[in-house]
Amino acid sequence: MSEMEPTPDARKTVLEKYNKGLVQIYTGNGKGKTTAAFGQALRAVGQGFRVCIIQFMKGRKYGECLAAERCLPNLTVHLSGLDSFVMRDHPAPPDIELAKQGLDLARKAVASGDYDMVILDEINVAVDFKLIPLADVIDIIQTRPPTLDLILTGRYAAPEIVDLADTVSEIREIKHHYNAGIKDRAGIEY
């Protein structure tokens, strides 16, 4: 090793500081959390990344999922929920079962080495609703491969997860068309 080469420790610092995978959180009560994550996925796919998205508490293929299936071979989307509203205080057994399956999928996707970026959509809500344990999500974050990019979305991000993240964006609702009586619509909400 020449004197000009960084020591292994210095290299490790550089890797950690400048080339490590990033943990991003999109939370808050405004519109744009899932779409920000999918936009990030599209950016990553365009740069040659392999991206896996696991959608908690969702059982319907939204437009972004349909587009990915049809057009984006490097963007894999899994649904781990029912297409119905989860009751916060009384989740149905299948809600819990599917969320646990999503967590297993997440663990495997993160550890597999098959992906450069893993997105856990709505996982913050699944934790807040106690469908899955916070400790398991913390474990996934802490044991991820160092160069993996990880994104977690959903309202109610736990402070422990915010602490572990590199970047946290809170999307605040200033105005929402729901409040004007405008309903869910293809291309906008799904």
Added chain:
Amino acid sequence: MSEMEPTPDARKTVLEKYNKGLVQIYTGNGKGKTTAAFGQALRAVGQGFRVCIIQFMKGRKYGECLAAERCLPNLTVHLSGLDSFVMRDHPAPPDIELAKQGLDLARKAVASGDYDMVILDEINVAVDFKLIPLADVIDIIQTRPPTLDLILTGRYAAPEIVDLADTVSEIREIKHHYNAGIKDRAGIEY
């Protein structure tokens, strides 16, 4: 017309209230504005929409643009800027010229009928930096075809534009990896 059919006025109200195109704004100092717009575009494309994105003050094809060019024929992206920083108080003549060209493209895309959704990325900043007049952007919003979806992104959204929008999300920076010395990276920033 049977008595059960809505009057033209009632139909107009229903169209305006429930089936009208929506104006959305993504603003604020946090990461996720452009990606939220591209995620919305991906959702719309998956539902069969034709989407046009005009990127103000950007001159480099980011990953999302590369992915769209390669894989998403219904998502057209135009760049209307240089690949260099615009000085707020001293924009270079080409910055102004390219922003004006972007505004012309925006006007044409909105009026053409060729698109179901038009996204004007970073246009709020172009207005705030006085590269283009606020009045022209207001005019585009007010004269758009009634079923067109329009999305405007960028920090510093003008209050006049916020007033005209159906949905406004402010993306607040809670944490950003820049503050830990982590630099721009493919797949994350571009």
